[in-house]
Amino acid sequence: MEKQLKKGLVFFIIDLVIVAGSFFLIIWFKSGKDFSYVERLLNSFFIFLTLWMVISVLFKKFDLPKEIILKRKLGNLILCNFIILGSVSILMYLLRTSYYSRTVVFGTILIASVIEVIAVNFYYFLQIARISSFPQDQEYIALHQLQMNGKRKNGNSDEQTATYINSKIPKHIRDSIISECGNNALDFFVRNTNGNSNNTLLLSTTSLFNIKSQPENRYQSIFNLKRINDIRYLNLFFETANSKLPLKGTFIGCVETKDMRKKRLFKKYLFPFNFIYYYLIDYPVKRVFPKFGLTKGIYFFLTHGSNRVITRAETLGRLISSGFEITDEEYADNLCYFAAKKVQEPSNNPDPSYGPLVKLERIGRNGEIVRVLKLRTMYPFAEYLQDYMYQMHELQDGGKFDHDFRVSTMGKIMRRLWIDELPMLYNLFKGNMKLVGVRPLSKQYFNLYNKELQDKRIKHKPGLIPPFYYDLPKTLEEIQKSEMKYLEAYEKAPFRTDWKYFWKAIFNIVIKQARSN
Numbered sequence: 001m002e003k004q005l006k007k008g009l010v011f012f013i014i015d016l017v018i019v020a021g022s023f024f025l026i027i028w029f030k031s032g033k034d035f036s037y038v039e040r041l042l043n044s045f046f047i048f049l050t051l052w053m054v055i056s057v058l059f060k061k062f063d064l065p066k067e068i069i070l071k072r073k074l075g076n077l078i079l080c081n082f083i084i085l086g087s088v089s090i091l092m093y094l095l096r097t098s099y100y101s102r103t104v105v106f107g108t109i110l111i112a113s114v115i116e117v118i119a120v121n122f123y124y125f126l127q128i129a130r131i132s133s134f135p136q137d138q139e140y141i142a143l144h145q146l147q148m149n150g151k152r153k154n155g156n157s158d159e160q161t162a163t164y165i166n167s168k169i170p171k172h173i174r175d176s177i178i179s180e181c182g183n184n185a186l187d188f189f190v191r192n193t194n195g196n197s198n199n200t201l202l203l204s205t206t207s208l209f210n211i212k213s214q215p216e217n218r219y220q221s222i223f224n225l226k227r228i229n230d231i232r233y234l235n236l237f238f239e240t241a242n243s244k245l246p247l248k249g250t251f252i253g254c255v256e257t258k259d260m261r262k263k264r265l266f267k268k269y270l271f272p273f274n275f276i277y278y279y280l281i282d283y284p285v286k287r288v289f290p291k292f293g294l295t296k297g298i299y300f301f302l303t304h305g306s307n308r309v310i311t312r313a314e315t316l317g318r319l320i321s322s323g324f325e326i327t328d329e330e331y332a333d334n335l336c337y338f339a340a341k342k343v344q345e346p347s348n349n350p351d352p353s354y355g356p357l358v359k360l361e362r363i364g365r366n367g368e369i370v371r372v373l374k375l376r377t378m379y380p381f382a383e384y385l386q387d388y389m390y391q392m393h394e395l396q397d398g399g400k401f402d403h404d405f406r407v408s409t410m411g412k413i414m415r416r417l418w419i420d421e422l423p424m425l426y427n428l429f430k431g432n433m434k435l436v437g438v439r440p441l442s443k444q445y446f447n448l449y450n451k452e453l454q455d456k457r458i459k460h461k462p463g464l465i466p467p468f469y470y471d472l473p474k475t476l477e478e479i480q481k482s483e484m485k486y487l488e489a490y491e492k493a494p495f496r497t498d499w500k501y502f503w504k505a506i507f508n509i510v511i512k513q514a515r516s517n
Contacts, residue, residue: 009386016053018112018119019051022115022213026111051087077117093308158467161460174186189223191339201221203224205224208240217245221249221250228305231307232304239373257311258311265282285302286307286390313378316382316385317383319340321347323343325341358374361442364433370462401408424464425464433461437468465505468482470508
């Protein structure tokens with residue numbers, strides 16, 4: 001109940017800003033910089049604003065529950081604003097004074113209504129993009145589901161852990177881990193080292209030098225107690241840890257994920273200052289600045305790379321790109337602990353993708369690699385998690401991963417509105433893709449297909465509008481049948497097939513609201 005009241009208060013304040021902004025905007029259009037005109041209308045504006053808010057509260061305009069029905073909410077908003085319009089019109093007729101302007105009044109209502117409709121749509125798409133009913137961290141829901149299904153090892157029992165602690169872990173190591181990270185961190189350490197501390201390097205550092213100075217192949221495990229959020233050259237740190245470990249050696253560390261950080265900040269500051277600080281200061285500086293070349297330097301000048309915001313997806317992606325395989329994860333004491341096994345040398349990607357525009361390697365005609373342009377919808381380094389996702393997660397209807405934590409909240413909105421696909425028009429104009437055709441696939445997805453379809457696929461260019469939107473298949477097997485049917489028809493009658501598939505796909509997308517998650 002308290003949460004709903006806070007949410008209603010936030011929407012109330014936002015609507016105040018929208019109405020006030022609309023008023024001053026229409027004043028600016030009408031009179032420019034004539035401040036005396038504003039002063040003359042100010043009293044009548046406050047009456048209008050009071051009427052607006054009273055009617056809005058009475059008709060529950062600010063009641064936006066966790067799950068809303070868009071059509072119903074927009075209908076309520078429009079009805080409410082029509083009542084405001086009627087009430088204001090009656091009041092203007094009864095008063096018949098010169099202390100108002102019909103243009104300003106009706107213009108304010110019109111502009112505010114348009115902005116409200118846009119805001120409600122944005123809120124709706126934001127809500128359906130978020131992973132709901134998760135108590136601590138949205139990115140953690142897939143891992144939690146795996147634990148519930150018993151698809152990964154849950155570690156040793158409490159009795160086994162106690163035995164390891166009592167028999168193998170020296171007291172000074174136990175005390176060091178517990179004093180800095182707590183008992184849960186010690187349990188995680190025991191689970192992933194079998195309690196053997198003789199060949200384990202225990203560090204508490206953010207300095208690259210402290211790991212570079214260690215001998216190679218001396219330790220079977222390296223456990224760093226410091227958060228990776230405070231390590232300046234993170235990839236180089238992981239790669240150096242990789243070089244110090246033998247094959248199958250284990251690197252253990254911890255991270256404060258993006259959503260854990262948000263939760264901490266919202267608890268730290270009182271409402272509504274927590275919203276103001278997070279969205280106007282912390283998010284722009286820590287999330288937006290590092291993604292653009294012009295502001296990246298400002299970010300590192302201000303932060304020196306410490307206390308960076310990092311998601312679970314980015315953490316795991318960086319580890320995999322550095323030659324590790326993820327073997328265990330656990331959330332404890334407001335941190336996410338991870339264990340990663342060395343399986344190969346680092347990929348040494350000289351230009352990792354971090355900005356808003358990404359180039360994705362996809363299988364094209366004749367099996368050649370096509371670099372498909374898209375707007376980023378996944379967190380940085382998430383591209384390295386393709387195999388990990390397939391091994392650990394189920395495919396949902398439509399052939400996508402269930403609970404894909406790699407996709408950001410804004411990315412889900414962009415996907416639903418097709419915004420992320422716009423740069424692919426470049427590939428269309430370049431000639432390595434066509435308008436209608438099979439979806440361009442990554443190597444990992446391509447290898448899931450049967451050999452017959454693989455051979456037929458590489459004879460043709462991939463397309464912007466895939467057969468998926470014609471047949472709306474649900475399973476991977478149905479998707480393969482759909483694509484095979486399209487390719488066989490295309491080989492017989494190219495133009496007629498693409499024409500038929502194009503218009504049926506448009507109908508399904510626009511009328512049936514078909515979407516690929």
